[in-house]
Amino acid sequence: MREPLKLFVLGSCRVHRPIRLLQEQGRALLCTAGIPGYIHSTREARQRLRWLSEGQGLDRQLLPFLFARSVLPRLEETHRRELAQADVVVIEAAAERSVEVDGVFLQKNLVVRHLVRELGEPGMQWWRGLIRSGSVHPDDYARAMGEYRQLAEPALLASGERVLRRARCALDSEQAVRDDLQYAARLIGKPVVAVTHVDLPRPDGRLMVSRSQHVARVKAAAAALPGVHVIDPLDCARDMTREQVLDRDGEDLNHYCPAFEAVLAEHLHQQLHAAARIGSRKSPTHSES
Structure with missing residues (x-):
């Protein structure tokens, strides 16, 4: 054997x-x-x-x-x-495709869990824009962040804000x-x-x-x-x-x-x-x- x-x-x-x-x-x-x-x-x-x-x-x-x-x-x-x-x-x-922030590659399922699903339509719009263009449009960030401030757990606020603002997506x-x-x-x-x-x-x-x-x-x-x-x-x-x-x-x-x-x-x-x-x-x- x-x-x-x-x-x-x-x-x-x-x-x-x-x-x-x-x-x-x-x-x-x-x-x-x-x-x-x-x-x-x-x-x-x-x-x-x-x-x-x-x-x-x-x-x-x-x-x-x-x-x-x-x-x-x-x-x-x-x-x-x-x-x-x-x-x-x-x-x-x-x-x-991969999503990264400042050179750190993220697990996309966790991005979807913490940001896209939680934020509803603003989250979906932010995600679609990121996938389509490779970077975050300021208007998409502003809408998503406005919602995130209301919903985020305090321990996740800084990390989530950083992802919403600085995420990049590339093939x-x-x-x-x-x-x-x-x-x-x-x-x-x-x-x-x-x-x-x-x-x-x-x-x-x-x-x-x-x-x-x-x-x-x-x-x-x-x-x-x-x-x-x-x-x-x-x-x-x-x-x-x-x-x-x-x-x-x-x-x-x-x-x-x-x-x-x-x-x-x-x-x-x-x-x-x-x-x-x-x-x-x-x-x-x-x-x-």
């Missing part, structure tokens, strides 16, 4: 749940170095790896938009060893993804596997062009990098209907149904073992550049 793969995982439920199934079966160990919460992009993954290795890259004032508990995880030597002992590092590369370009994956591979000296989103069309049959383009960007970014591999969940879903892959009978474009999570778990197990075997023969140069 094979030894369980030690997998250091940086991602969301789309990778955590299938790998947790493997762990329950005794075929993998899911490692996170005690870092709670999900991420969705190579930008966030690089940021967390930098913090884990150097203790830098995070901003305490922005914690409500980085971790659901708004608490900075304790950084201990055992956590660094957990990363160093992993057979493979798994990074989710699903998000097409995760091929070069940015390449730089992030190369950083991870050089830092860790172990195989790095990027897992894309599943590129299925909408219920009406229309392709999600931005998602398709990002899957292609991730594959192109990783193509020439030693020690870096890409897993596309669509490769194990080609004979399945969207209802068999996506949650809520195929209506949820962002979450997998439990049956597909089991299929994806098997696919991940095969592909990650292959990456680990290649990595055991030849690893990228270890460097903390």
Whole structure:
């Protein structure tokens, strides 16, 4: 019987749940170095790896938009060893765009939770403007901030105001993804596997062009990098209907149904073992550049 793969995982439920199934079966160990919460992009993954290795890259004032508990995880030597002992590092590369404030990449779900949903129409207008133009229009900030002052918990007021005023949004370009994956591979000296989103069309049959383009960007970014591999969940879903892959009978474009999570778990197990075997023969140069 094979030894369980030690997998250091940086991602969301789309990778955590299938790998947790493997762990329950005794075929993998899911490692996170005690870092709670999900991420969705190579930008966030690089940021967390930098913090884990150097203790830098995070901003305490922005914690409500980085971790659901708004608490900075304790950084201990055992956590660094957990990363160093992993057979493979798994990074989710699903998000097409990233939101950042002063160079700190935010978890977009937490931005939506604390600002967009809470603020109603002013929050939605602020969010749409940010996604569309890449920066915050002064009028959108003024409307959203006026509402936020009335609703925000005192402990969140300063951090929320900073996000509402200074947020920037940009496409995760091929070069940015390449730089992030190369950083991870050089830092860790172990195989790095990027897992894309599943590129299925909408219920009406229309392709999600931005998602398709990002899957292609991730594959192109990783193509020439030693020690870096890409897993596309669509490769194990080609004979399945969207209802068999996506949650809520195929209506949820962002979450997998439990049956597909089991299929994806098997696919991940095969592909990650292959990456680990290649990595055991030849690893990228270890460097903390």
